[in-house]
Amino acid sequence: MLELEDGKGIISHVNEYNYLGVRITKAGNHEPEITDSINRGRAALIKLNSILWDRDVTPKTKTHIYHAIVKSTITYAAETGCLQSKNGSKTKITKMDFGRRSARISRKDKIKNAIIKQKMNIVRSILDDIKTKQLQWYGHVQRMEEGRLPKEVVKWCPLGRRKRGRPKLTWAEGIRGLMGEKGLMGLE
Numbered sequence: 001m002l003e004l005e006d007g008k009g010i011i012s013h014v015n016e017y018n019y020l021g022v023r024i025t026k027a028g029n030h031e032p033e034i035t036d037s038i039n040r041g042r043a044a045l046i047k048l049n050s051i052l053w054d055r056d057v058t059p060k061t062k063t064h065i066y067h068a069i070v071k072s073t074i075t076y077a078a079e080t081g082c083l084q085s086k087n088g089s090k091t092k093i094t095k096m097d098f099g100r101r102s103a104r105i106s107r108k109d110k111i112k113n114a115i116i117k118q119k120m121n122i123v124r125s126i127l128d129d130i131k132t133k134q135l136q137w138y139g140h141v142q143r144m145e146e147g148r149l150p151k152e153v154v155k156w157c158p159l160g161r162r163k164r165g166r167p168k169l170t171w172a173e174g175i176r177g178l179m180g181e182k183g184l185m186g187l188e
Contacts, residue, residue, distance in 0.1 A: 014026070016032075023036065031084065031087070033077070033081060034078075034081050034084075034087045035087065035090075037073065037074050037075075037076060037077070037078070038074055038087065038090045038091060038094060040073050040074070041070045041071070041073040041074035041094055042094055042097070044069050044070050044073050045070050045094065045097060045098055045101070048065060048069065048070070048101075049101060051065065052065075052098070052101035052102050053101060053104055055104070059102060059103075059120060059121070062102040063102075063120075063121075066098050066102075070094070070098060071126060071129065074091060074094065074126055075126065075129055075130055075133060078130040078133055078134070079133045079134050079136070079137035080137070080171065081171075082168075082169055082170065082171045082174050084169075088127050091125070091126040091127055091130070092125060092126070092127065094126070095122070095125060095126050096113050096116065096117075099113075099116045099117060099120045099122050100116055102120055103116050103119050103120050131178050134171075134174070134175060134178060135175070135178055135179070135182070135184075138154075138175050141154050154172065
């Protein structure tokens with residue numbers, strides 16, 4: 001428990017809390033939040049099932065529905081999370097599930113994903129969108145004036161030692177990797 005200086009409140013220590021719909025954990029682990037957002041997107045997809053299988057709804061309309069509901073649900077607050085390969089594959093599966101339902105193709109039909117992508121004109125993956133959002137957020141923070149809290153947090157290096165074993169990939173390391181992939185390393 002921590003009492004505020006003005007005596008108007010008390011802040012208690014917790015292991016996790018929700019802030020603006022994002023779960024923040026004491027350990028700094030983004031895994032539960034990313035998993036929750038993927039599950040919320042899948043739940044939205046299930047609720048849209050009757051619309052996606054409807055013959056009267058055009059593929060263009062289905063794509064607009066996807067971008068407005070499912071994709072926005074999954075990518076909400078994704079700028080600050082560090083994507084692990086496990087969650088990356090879950091987002092790909094969700095995108096292909098949408099494509100299958102929209103194309104009215106069951107998994108029992110055993111049609112390859114490449115054919116469904118071509119039929120539904122799926123070009124970008126959710127991972128590409130998340131990576132783009134992360135780079136945009138990084139650029140936004142870098143353009144902030146000195147002293148702003150987000151910029152200080154990005155620059156902050158915690159004291160002490162890390163635990164034994166292979167260290168977890170940090171957000172900043174992930175951004176550096178993305179910048180290397182895109183050939184943006186000289187812009188730091």
